[in-house]
Amino acid sequence: MSNESQTIRVGILGFGTVGQGTWKHLVENAESLKKILGVEVLPVRASVRDLTKDRKLAIDADALTDDSMSIVDDPGVDLICELMGGIEEARVLTLRAFANGKSVVTANKALICEHGEELFSEAEKAGVRYAFEASVAGGIPIIKVLRESLVANEFPLIYGILNGTSNYILTRMESEGATFDDVLADARDLGYVEADEALDLDGVDAAHKAVILAYLAHGMWISLKDITVEGIREISNEDLLAARKLGCKIKLIGVIRRNFENNHISVGVHPALVPVGEIIARTDGVYNGVSLTGTVVGTVVLTGRGAGQDPTAGSVISDIVDVVKGMKGMNSQPKLLHVTPDECTAATAKEICGCFYLRLRVDDRPGQLAQIAECLAEREVSLATVSQTPKDEDRSAQIILTTHQTNEHSIQLAIEALKQLPGVKESPVLFRMFDPNGFENQ
Numbered sequence: 001m002s003n004e005s006q007t008i009r010v011g012i013l014g015f016g017t018v019g020q021g022t023w024k025h026l027v028e029n030a031e032s033l034k035k036i037l038g039v040e041v042l043p044v045r046a047s048v049r050d051l052t053k054d055r056k057l058a059i060d061a062d063a064l065t066d067d068s069m070s071i072v073d074d075p076g077v078d079l080i081c082e083l084m085g086g087i088e089e090a091r092v093l094t095l096r097a098f099a100n101g102k103s104v105v106t107a108n109k110a111l112i113c114e115h116g117e118e119l120f121s122e123a124e125k126a127g128v129r130y131a132f133e134a135s136v137a138g139g140i141p142i143i144k145v146l147r148e149s150l151v152a153n154e155f156p157l158i159y160g161i162l163n164g165t166s167n168y169i170l171t172r173m174e175s176e177g178a179t180f181d182d183v184l185a186d187a188r189d190l191g192y193v194e195a196d197e198a199l200d201l202d203g204v205d206a207a208h209k210a211v212i213l214a215y216l217a218h219g220m221w222i223s224l225k226d227i228t229v230e231g232i233r234e235i236s237n238e239d240l241l242a243a244r245k246l247g248c249k250i251k252l253i254g255v256i257r258r259n260f261e262n263n264h265i266s267v268g269v270h271p272a273l274v275p276v277g278e279i280i281a282r283t284d285g286v287y288n289g290v291s292l293t294g295t296v297v298g299t300v301v302l303t304g305r306g307a308g309q310d311p312t313a314g315s316v317i318s319d320i321v322d323v324v325k326g327m328k329g330m331n332s333q334p335k336l337l338h339v340t341p342d343e344c345t346a347a348t349a350k351e352i353c354g355c356f357y358l359r360l361r362v363d364d365r366p367g368q369l370a371q372i373a374e375c376l377a378e379r380e381v382s383l384a385t386v387s388q389t390p391k392d393e394d395r396s397a398q399i400i401l402t403t404h405q406t407n408e409h410s411i412q413l414a415i416e417a418l419k420q421l422p423g424v425k426e427s428p429v430l431f432r433m434f435d436p437n438g439f440e441n442q
């Protein structure tokens with residue numbers, strides 16, 4: 001902090017969507033921030049990869065560099081915002097900032113998911129903050145609510161929509177009957193899809209956020225490779241219609257469950273049929289929604305814009321304000337976790353229970369359905385509903401089944417067996433049926 005001017009000088013690594021938004025709103029809100037904090041908080045430098053690129057926000061050319069380390073090492077910069085994304089370079093710069101005694105505010109969920117354990121530990125050792133509100137659900141203040149406002153709770157269930165792009169695609173497929181490919185093309189045109197599309201479409205981005213939420217709620221880092229991560233590519237318009245008939249909508253959800261009796265925890269991201277009565281089922285378009293069930297508060301649902309320049313910059317600035325308050329001794333630094341990390345272990349597939357939706361394409365011949373029912377029953381999967389539609393073009397039929405309560409182990413065995421069954425023409429499509437009231441059965 002410069003003594004003469006009482007200004008906190010912010011260095012921004014990455015001057016793209018979120019970096020420019022943060023710079024813009026820091027400047028536009030400088031007066032009100034000064035009133036709140038008693039000091040000025042101003043962006044002074046930013047880094048990019050390509051200095052020749054046109055930027056929507058014009059800033060002094062001297063403030064822009066392609067050498068991020070020079071900002072981290074600059075004694076004229078008090079606080080770092082890491083808004084460049086990526087993993088290894090962002091990690092090195094963040095660790096260097098800590099070593100230089102500087103707190104870091106980030107929106108980088110991929111980095112936290114991969115290296116959170118190391119980064120939080122190094123920040124603590126260095127006596128600085130690593131703040132990350134913008135990393136989960138963009139503009140929704142989920143981290144603060146989970147960690148501070150709901151501090152009196154334990155969380156048997158957290159679930160919700162954590163990726164706006166996939167939600168936008170599913171919403172338009174459902175409401176307009178548009179195809180996956182057509183809506184994806186529009187989403188690309190609108191700039192909603194990450195350069196690496198797998199992050200949005202295969203559930204990886206949502207999984208990064210689910211891992212962070214699981215850590216905050218339960219103090220346990222769960223590796224991405226140990227959790228179920230499925231995306232939206234298999235969902236057809238027929239599935240969305242069938243779900244509607246069952247009183248549900250198909251959403252890509254992250255689910256974090258903990259059984260407090262045996263301390264088993266499960267984390268997953270996958271499409272699921274969610275009953276339309278749930279707020280999460282009605283959270284449409286690019287919106288995100290997170291439902292937190294706490295032991296004291298009951299269920300709290302937060303919805304809002306999960307990404308975008310302004311909402312995400314708003315979360316970054318809220319972290320900056322917290323960090324500056326800490327620097328000025330205006331508030332005690334909130335602890336990273338309110339929970340004592342217990343010895344949780346991962347729930348086994350036999351412990352994760354629920355009902356399932358299956359779509360199969362089969363030869364249209366007598367006895368086929370009975371054979372399928374028998375194959376499922378042998379693996380302890382019983383049918384709840386069945387509907388069959390003949391497809392005249394190739395003498396096949398589409399069968400949509402839902403099951404009674406079973407577990408992940410049994411259903412996976414059943415799927416493998418169905419694939420081998422004579423007359424089953426394609427690998428069956430499986431979605432979970434999410435029952436927020438049935439999670440205690442796991």
Ligand SMILES: NC(=O)c1ccc[n+]([C@@H]2O[C@H](COP(=O)([O-])OP(=O)(O)OC[C@H]3O[C@@H](n4cnc5c(N)ncnc54)[C@H](OP(=O)(O)O)[C@@H]3O)[C@@H](O)[C@H]2O)c1
Pocket residue numbers: 013014015016017018019047048049050051053066068083084085086089107108109110134135138306307308309312
């Ligand atoms: N966009 C959102 O709505 C949103 C929401 C929540 C969280 N986030 C997270 O926020 C972070 C930034 O996202 P974004 O959407 O703002 O990305 P972006 O628009 O692609 O901007 C990234 C910026 O970082 C710069 N950069 C990348 N690698 C660099 C390097 N090695 N050295 C120097 N500069 C580098 C880029 O420079 P060039 O411009 O020269 O290429 C660009 O200015 C990511 O971690 C993302 O996951 C984004």
